[in-house]
Amino acid sequence: MNYYVRERHIISGNYFIGGHSYKENPDRVGLKDYEAYEAVSLMYQCKIVDRKAIDVTIGTGLGVMNHAINGDIIWRDLVFPVRCAFNFNLSKHFGAGLAGGFYVMPDYPVLAYHLGPKISYLLK
Numbered sequence: 001m002n003y004y005v006r007e008r009h010i011i012s013g014n015y016f017i018g019g020h021s022y023k024e025n026p027d028r029v030g031l032k033d034y035e036a037y038e039a040v041s042l043m044y045q046c047k048i049v050d051r052k053a054i055d056v057t058i059g060t061g062l063g064v065m066n067h068a069i070n071g072d073i074i075w076r077d078l079v080f081p082v083r084c085a086f087n088f089n090l091s092k093h094f095g096a097g098l099a100g101g102f103y104v105m106p107d108y109p110v111l112a113y114h115l116g117p118k119i120s121y122l123l124k
Contacts, residue, residue, distance in 0.1 A: 001013045001120070001121045001123065002045070002095075002120050002121070002122050002123065003123045004122070004123065004124045007047075007050070008046055008047040009044070009045075009046060009047075010044070010045040010046070010047070010057065010059070011042070011043070011044060011045075012043045012045055012059070012061075012120075013040075013041075013042055013043075014039075014040070014041045014042075014043060014061075014063070014081065014083075015039070015040055016037070016038070016039040016040075016041070016112075016114065017036070017038050017039075018036070018037045018112060018114055019034060019035055019036035019037060020034075020035055021033070021034050021035075022035065033069060033070055034069070034070055034071075035067070035068070035069050036066075036067070036068045036069075036071075037065060037066070037067055037068075037111075037112050038065065038066045038068070039063050039064065039065040039066070039079060039081065039103065039112070040063055040064055041061050041062060041063025041064075041081045042061050042062055042063065043059045043060060043061030043062075043063075043081060043083065044059055044060065045057040045058065045059030045083070045085075046058060046059065052089070053088065053089055054086070054087060054088055055087050055089065056084070056085070056086050056087070057083075057084070057085045057087065058083070058085075059081075059082075059083050059084075059085075060080060060081065060082050060083070061080065061081050062078070062079075062080060062081075063078075063079045063080070063081055063103075064076060064077070064078060064079065065077055065079045065103060065105075065112070077105055077106070077107075078105070078106060079103040079104065079105050080103065080104040080105075081101060081102075081103050081104075082101050082102055082103070082104060083099055083100070083101035084099070084100055084101060085097055085098065085099040085100075085118060086098045086099075087118075087120065089122075092122070092124070093122050093123075093124075094119075094120070094121060094122065095119070095120040095122060096117070096118065096119050096120070097117070097118055097120075098115070098116070098117060098118065099114075099115070099116065099117075099118040100114060100115035100116075101113075101114060102114070
């Protein structure tokens with residue numbers, strides 16, 4: 001959800017999920033471990049391109065990330081999301097596009113690189 005503070009300045013609430021499978025022990029037949037990430041964040045974004053049909057935003061913020069292996073939460077920590085997004089304005093209140101970025105942690109430099117589709121609800 002995006003809230004327009006001013007024409008080019010946005011406060012947004014974000015929810016991110018992602019994960020991947022891997023084999024910790026190659027000798028195990030057929031069994032894979034699954035690592036999952038889940039983050040909730042509040043971000044400040046600025047429009048660097050602002051057209052009627054499209055816009056491009058960059059932003060950063062503050063959030064909390066859960067990291068789980070095979071469904072068990074291993075750690076929960078503070079994260080700082082960094083994101084760039086390309087948006088198509090579908091209507092006055094809805095947008096869709098492509099977002100990419102990463103998360104910075106206080107004790108680990110960068111993790112959870114991501115690129116994928118996004119859907120936004122716009123409050124103006």
